[in-house]
Every structure is written in C-alpha cells, then in structure tokens.
Amino acid sequence: MKRNEALAPGMTVGLLGGSFNPAHEGHLHLTRMCLRALALDRIWWLVSPQNPLKSASGMAPQAARVKAAEELVAKSGEPGIVVTDIETRLRTRFTIDTVRALKARHHDIRFVWLMGADNLLQLPRWAKWRELTREVPIAVYPRPDFTLKARLSPAATMLKSATLDQSDAALLAHVAPPALVFLEGPEHPASATSIRAARGES
Ligand SMILES: Nc1ncnc2c1ncn2[C@@H]1O[C@H](COP(=O)(O)OP(=O)(O)OP(=O)(O)O)[C@@H](O)[C@H]1O
Numbered sequence: 001m002k003r004n005e006a007l008a009p010g011m012t013v014g015l016l017g018g019s020f021n022p023a024h025e026g027h028l029h030l031t032r033m034c035l036r037a038l039a040l041d042r043i044w045w046l047v048s049p050q051n052p053l054k055s056a057s058g059m060a061p062q063a064a065r066v067k068a069a070e071e072l073v074a075k076s077g078e079p080g081i082v083v084t085d086i087e088t089r090l091r092t093r094f095t096i097d098t099v100r101a102l103k104a105r106h107h108d109i110r111f112v113w114l115m116g117a118d119n120l121l122q123l124p125r126w127a128k129w130r131e132l133t134r135e136v137p138i139a140v141y142p143r144p145d146f147t148l149k150a151r152l153s154p155a156a157t158m159l160k161s162a163t164l165d166q167s168d169a170a171l172l173a174h175v176a177p178p179a180l181v182f183l184e185g186p187e188h189p190a191s192a193t194s195i196r197a198a199r200g201e202s
C-alpha cells in the first residue's frame with residue numbers, strides 16, 4: 001500500500017470492504033461517485049480474506065483477487081484508489097475489528113465505511129453491527145433491486161435519527177458516528193455473481 005505513505009493528518013479515507021471476486025465496473029462506479037459526493041481524499045478497497053457470511057467455495061485466492069483489482073484500478077486511471085489486503089496483515093475478519101484496528105493505527109485519519117445498498121440489508125447479520133455504527137460513519141450507494149429496500153431496512157430504521165441529507169454528504173467524514181447517508185446517483189448493474197456465472201464458475 002505504497003500510497004498510504006502519502007497520508008496526511010486530517011485526510012478522509014473511504015473504506016470499501018468486499019470480496020472482489022472479481023473486482024468489476026460496479027466497484028469503480030461506486031468508488032468514483034463516493035470520492036466526489038463525500039469529498040474523500042482516498043478510497044481503500046479492502047479485499048477481504050474471506051467474508052464471514054460467504055462460502056469459501058468458489059472464492060478465488062486473495063492474492064489473485066488483489067492482483068485483478070489492482071489491474072482494474074490501474075486501467076481506470078482513477079487517482080485516489082488504493083487496493084489493499086490489510087485485513088490479512090491485521091489478522092481481522094470482522095469489520096468491527098478492522099475498523100477499530102485502522103482507527104488505532106491512524107488516529108488523525110477520518111474513515112468512512114462505504115457499501116452498496118444490498119450490504120445495508122445484511123448489516124444486522126454482521127458481528128457487533130450496532131457497535132460498528134458507533135465506530136464509523138456509513139455511506140450507502142444505490143444498487144439495482146436494493147436501493148429502496150435499503151432505505152426501508154432495519155438498519156436504516158435504527159439509524160434514522162443519525163441519517164444526514166444527501167446535500168450534507170460531504171460532511172459525513174467529519175461528523176461523529178453514528179451517521180449514515182444514502183447517496184443518490186445512477187445505478188450500475190455489474191455484479192461479481194453474474195461475471196462468475198458468465199465465466200461458467202460457481
Ligand atoms: N454494481 C454495484 N453497485 C453498487 N454497489 C456495488 C456494486 N457492486 C458491488 N457493490 C458493493 O461493493 C461492495 C463489495 O461488493 P462485492 O465485492 O461483494 O461485489 P458483488 O458484485 O456484490 O459480489 P457478489 O455478486 O459475489 O456478491 C459491497 O458493499 C457491494 O454492495
């Protein structure tokens with residue numbers, strides 16, 4: 001993570017955790033939209049060693065997923081995206097542990113957790129999810145079939161009083177959690193499941 005060396009106090013960093021099995025244009029789209037709407041300095045793609053809720057079968061080795069993600073980012077020419085296997089180096093699997101470890105390492109960086117709308121629906125299945133919402137502000141980007149469902153989800157209801165207007169999205173990294181924003185913008189249809197299916201993989 002060479003570009004991490006260029007981190008300066010007060011910088012804002014979005015964390016996009018994912019399996020990236022494989023990385024695709026949907027990840028790039030969400031990342032570009034979040035960089036701008038949230039006024040972030042960087043977005044780190046945290047290539048997960050293994051999502052605790054997903055089967056390991058059909059999961060490409062983490063090194064291969066990182067390499068493919070780096071190639072996609074390099075081809076995109078988008079500055080500000082850092083692909084990292086840091087969860088392996090931190091020995092964390094659960095997002096709550098990753099976020100706490102990153103905050104402990106980088107006291108003066110303002111982190112925001114990014115996710116597509118589908119992930120907000122499953123957030124209540126994550127380890128210590130309520131505590132996670134008190135550790136880091138969260139931004140949710142639209143995704144086909146899930147945009148409205150996310151807004152009506154149990155996690156959205158729980159965070160209703162902590163939800164910012166889209167017009168205040170650029171403040172998200174600077175407010176104390178819990179804080180949530182639903183971003184608005186065009187949906188992108190790409191999904192790793194459909195890419196694997198088109199390749200004849202599981
Ligand atoms: N097209 C998309 N639009 C919005 N968010 C997306 C899109 N694709 C992925 N994301 C978000 O990126 C993060 C990482 O996603 P992930 O790597 O699991 O890709 P995926 O396409 O959802 O994979 P799979 O189909 O295997 O579940 C998640 O928060 C997910 O919601």
Ligand SMILES: O=C(O)c1ccc[n+]([C@@H]2O[C@H](COP(=O)([O-])O)[C@@H](O)[C@H]2O)c1
Nearest residue numbers: 017018019048051053094095096126127
């Ligand atoms: O912490 C948890 O319990 C947890 C459960 C499921 C998923 N996550 C995280 O959610 C992110 C998105 O995962 P995925 O596989 O849907 O791309 C990734 O960073 C995972 O580690 C985290």
